Amino acid sequence: MRVALVSDIHANLPALDAVLTALGGVGLDALWNMGDTVGYGPEPDGVVTRLRAEGAICVMGNHDAAAVGLIDTTEFNPVAAEAAAWTARTLAAETKAYLSGLAKSRVEGNFSLAHGTLADPLWEYLTTVGAARNHFARQTTPTSFVGHTHLPLLIREGKDGHFASRTPDDGEVVELGEGRSCINPGSVGQPRDGDPRASYAVLDTAAGTVTFHRVVYDIATTQVRIRDAGLPEALASRLTRGR
Ligand code: ZN
16 A cells, blocks of 8 residues: 655645646555644645645644634744634634534554644644653554654664664665654645755555655745735745745
8 A cells, every 4th residue: 555645735736736747657545644734824724625635634733723713823832823813713614514514533453643743633742752752652553643843754663762863865665674663744835944845644454654855835825825815024034945
């Protein structure tokens, strides 16, 4: 089975379209999305409609929860809070109902999916040893997939509570191997590692591998749509920098 792994699309339809086009020849069996489908970007309804047409399996991110009123935005920075309020006003009723019904985590065969961590799916960033401990303590499958940080990452659980993490390169094929691991495919719609290209990955269950990818998308079109929507300028300009 080949599965596309995406996360943090953030209502950036040109970025999602570029990823889906790049995946066109892969022969996909499934599309798994680790959340923050909306928020920041100008096309929340368009992105959700496209994902549903693709039969995507999605979990809920903090921005999705904020957009449908399940959490308040006092923990958000002012730009994120303004974008969340815009998204909440803009969402079609059908999109809102879909996002409201998303699970915070899921298990698909030998794989677990969550936005932040399995311990705290909406809020926790998997960036510390403590967070990794909390996450792996709840991981019942060999491999898990997360998002939230907007950074591609591979974490392997070693012996005695140690973890090894590193950033895979574009095009790199990672063998899942024997031990437990956690993978973040990076962000489709708002990369933050200094590379503005959309980030995603492909799981091949027969080969036991995950391949990391970047793809160029039409950033200028997303920026025009952000400005036309009246969203904060910082959300447009940051896309060029990939920060
Ligand atoms: Zn996000």
